Amino acid sequence: MPVMTYVEAIRQGIWEEMERDASVFLLGEDIGAYGGAFKVTEGMLEKFGADRVIDTPISESAIVGAAVGAALMGMRPVVEMQFMDFIACGFDQIVNMAAKIHYRWGPAVPMVIRGPSGAGVHGGPFHSQSNEMWFVHTPGLKVVIPATASDAKGLIKASIRDDNPVIFYEHKFLYRRVKDEVPEEDYVVPLGKAAVRRDGTDISVITYGAMVWTALDAARELEKEGISLEVVDLRSLLPYDEETVLSSVRKCSKAILLHEDTRTGGMAGELAALIAEKAFEDLDGPIVRVTAPDTPVPFAPPLEEYFLPNAQKVADAARKLAAY
Numbered sequence: 001m002p003v004m005t006y007v008e009a010i011r012q013g014i015w016e017e018m019e020r021d022a023s024v025f026l027l028g029e030d031i032g033a034y035g036g037a038f039k040v041t042e043g044m045l046e047k048f049g050a051d052r053v054i055d056t057p058i059s060e061s062a063i064v065g066a067a068v069g070a071a072l073m074g075m076r077p078v079v080e081m082q083f084m085d086f087i088a089c090g091f092d093q094i095v096n097m098a099a100k101i102h103y104r105w106g107p108a109v110p111m112v113i114r115g116p117s118g119a120g121v122h123g124g125p126f127h128s129q130s131n132e133m134w135f136v137h138t139p140g141l142k143v144v145i146p147a148t149a150s151d152a153k154g155l156i157k158a159s160i161r162d163d164n165p166v167i168f169y170e171h172k173f174l175y176r177r178v179k180d181e182v183p184e185e186d187y188v189v190p191l192g193k194a195a196v197r198r199d200g201t202d203i204s205v206i207t208y209g210a211m212v213w214t215a216l217d218a219a220r221e222l223e224k225e226g227i228s229l230e231v232v233d234l235r236s237l238l239p240y241d242e243e244t245v246l247s248s249v250r251k252c253s254k255a256i257l258l259h260e261d262t263r264t265g266g267m268a269g270e271l272a273a274l275i276a277e278k279a280f281e282d283l284d285g286p287i288v289r290v291t292a293p294d295t296p297v298p299f300a301p302p303l304e305e306y307f308l309p310n311a312q313k314v315a316d317a318a319r320k321l322a323a324y
Contacts, residue, residue, distance in 0.1 A: 001181035001182060001183055001184060002181070002182060002184060003062055003179050003180065003182070004081055004149055004179060004180075004314055005149060005175065005176050005177075005178065005179050005181050006029060006146075006148070006149045006170070006174045006175055006176070006177075006178040007039070007040060007154050007175035007176055007177075008149070008237055009040065009149035009150065009152045009153035009169075009182050010038050010040055010114075010152045010153065010170060011039075011041070012153055012182075012205075013065075013152070013153040013154070013157045013277045013309065014040070014041070014044070014078060014156060014160070014188065015024070015044065015047070015155035016157065016245045017076075017156075017160045017161070018044070018047075018048055018052065018271075020186075021076060021160075021279070022182075023074060023075045024052075024075075024076045024077075024151045024160055025048075025051070025053070025070075025075060025076070025246050026041060026044065026052065026054065026077075026078050026079075026080065026161050027050040027054040027056050027059055027063055027066065027078075027080075028041075028051045028054075028055075028056055028063060028068060028079055028082070029055070029057075029063075029080070030055065030081030030320055031045075031053060031054075031055060031080050031083050032044075032045040032050065032053045032055040033045060033055065033072070034055065036082075036219065036246070037083075037097060037116075038116055038172065038175055040080070040086055040170075041053065041080065041100065041126060044079060044096070049211070050082050050128075055240075058087070059185070059216070059316065060081065060088075060089035060090035060319060061085065061089055061090045061092065061093055062063075062074045062087055063079055063090060064079060064090035064097075064098065064113065065090075065093045065094035065097070067077075067079045068097050068101070068111065068122050069107060070111075071098075071105055071108070071109045071111040071165075071305055072101070072109065072277040073108050073228075075110075076111065076112075076160055077108045077109070077111045077112070077187060078098040078112045078114060079111065079112065079113045079114065080114060080115055080158060081113060081114070081115030081116075082115065082116075083115060083116055083117075084115045084116060084117035084127075084129065084131060084169060085117075085126050085127055085128070085131065087113065087115070087131065087134075087167075088131075088134075091134070093142075094113065094138075094141070094165070094167070095134075095135070095138045096140070096240070098111065098140070098314070099138050099140030099165060100166040101140045102139055102140060102164070103139070105210070105279060108163035109164065109165050110160075110161075110162065110163045110164070110165075110166070111158045111165050112156070112160055112162060112165075112167075112168050112230055113166070113167050113168065114167075114168035114169075114170060114173060115132070115168075115169075115170065115267055116170050116171070116172035116175070117129065117130055117132070117169045117170065117171060117172065118130055118169075118171040118173055118209065118260055119173070119174040119260065119297045119307070119308055120304070120308060121172055121173055122298075122299065122301050123172075123299075124297065124298075124299035125288055125296035125298070125299065126158075127184070127295050128196040128304075129297060130169075130209075130259070130260045130261040130296040131194065131261075132145060132167070132169055132211060132237055132261065132267070132289045133265055133267060135167045135236045135238070136267065138208055138236045138271075138301055140164070140165070140166050140168055141164070141166070141239040141275075141315050142159070142162065142164050142165070142166040142167070142192075142236065142238055142239070143166075143169070143236065143238040143240060144159055144166055144167070144169065144191060144236050144237075145168075145169040145171070145195075145208045145213035145234075145235070145237060146166050146170070146189075146209075146233065146235060147171075147178075147209055147210065147213065147233050147235070148178060148180050148212075149176070149178055149180045149182055149207065150180055150181060150189075150268055151189050151195070151233075151235060151286070153182055153187075153216070154187050154189030155168070155186070155188075155189045155236075156168060156189050157188045157189075157237065158184075158188040158189055158190060158191050159187045159191065160303045162191060166170045166191070169209065171209045171210040173210050174210055174213075176207075177214070180299050183199050183315055186291060189235070191239070192234055192236045192239040192240065193235065193236070193237075193240060193241050193244075194232055194233060194234050194240070194241035194245065195231055195232070195233045195235060195244075196231070196233075196244065196248065197212055197215075197216060197231040197232070197233050198215075198216060198219050198229065198231040198310065199217065200219065200228040200229045200230030200231070200232055201228040201230070201250060201252060202227050202228040202254065202322055203227070203228075203229050203230070203253055203254045203255065203256055203318050203321055203322060204229075204230045204232060204248040204249050204251070204252040204253055204254065204255045204256070205218070205219070205229050205230065205231050205232065205255075205256045205257075205258055205261060205314065205318075206232045206234065206245055206248065206249075206255060206256070206258070206280065207231065207232070207233065207234070207258040208233060208234040208237065208259065208267070209259075209260065211258050211259055211260050211309060212231065212233045212262060214258070214309060214310060214311050214314060215229065215311075215312075215314060216231055217232055217311035218311040218312075218314035218315045218318065219234055219256075221236070221311060222315055222319070224228065225238065225319075227318060227322045228287070228321065229256075229318060230248050232244060232245060233303060234247050234267075234290060237267055237299060240271075242274060242278075244269060245274065246278055246279050249275050249279045249282060249283070250279055250282040253282055253283060253284040254283065254285045254288075254321050254322070254324070255271075255275055255283070255287050255288070256271060256289075256317055256318060256321065257271050257287065257288070257289050257290070257291075257316065258289075258290045258291070258309060258314060259291050259309075259317050260291075260292055260309060261291065261292060262291065262292045262293065262295070263289060263292065263293065263294055264290040264294050264305055266289075266291055268291055270291075272287045272289070275287055278290045284324070285321050285324035286321070286324070288317050288320075288321050290309050290313055290314050290317050291309060292308060
């Protein structure tokens with residue numbers, strides 16, 4: 001299988017879906033002639049033409065609204081947010097239109113809103129947020145966050161084919177840093193299904209996105225000390241894979257919930273409630289959260305480093321929990 005970067009895997013996934021299905025089209029800021037801020041759509045204007053790769057004005061509300069209308073007419077729009085931070089400008093169209101139309105009167109709303117999120121690249125508070133929980137709390141949406149190149153391709157293809165609106169987060173730190181083998185044949189990764197990235201016996205670390213790699217780094221460090229971490233990659237946050245989460249926690253009897261997002265109202269709180277409700281008697285220690293603090297993402301590199309979870313923070317939490 002060919003090895004490719006995370007960003008190239010997403011690009012190929014979109015390209016293949018546009019070749020496969022003429023109803024798939026793209027719209028967003030600077031996605032045509034410029035090829036996208038991170039070059040995800042590079043070459044697509046030349047290949048598919050201006051009717052299917054549409055450069056838009058700088059108006060996220062208008063972009064999302066146009067996509068909702070197109071989806072209702074049988075098209076499959078793929079919207080790029082130049083940064084996922086800017087999705088707030090299209091919030092009403094997403095949570096009050098795209099998310100609710102099927103519930104209200106039945107039609108499918110097949111559309112994807114995708115773009116770069118996350119920190120670690122010194123982008124500051126307006127270009128580094130992990131704002132996925134805004135949408136995890138909204139019934140009617142699906143929220144997807146891949147960690148690997150092979151998943152990124154399979155999940156973007158599955159998202160485009162899905163008949164529901166999907167919010168697709170791409171961690172910008174991973175774009176050109178992560179490479180792995182990607183199948184050449186057509187494939188999809190099912191939405192709502194987690195993956196166990198590393199088998200372990202002592203502590204289950206449940207995470208997603210770039211933090212999967214942080215957890216794996218911590219696991220390798222702790223293996224030298226005789227502490228075995230199991231790493232679960234959620235892949236989808238809405239819906240999420242309760243069965244895999246609970247199975248891992250019951251196996252290990254201790255759990256660390258890890259995410260880059262800020263703490264209060266984060267995915268870790270939702271998972272902690274699930275574990276407390278359905279696996280309480282399997283626990284041999286407290287449920288531990290490792291997250292960013294409740295502040296905006298700092299711009300200064302030393303402050304950003306302090307803000308973000310890292311392998312050392314995960315390892316320190318795991319040592320304490322292992323000794324409990």
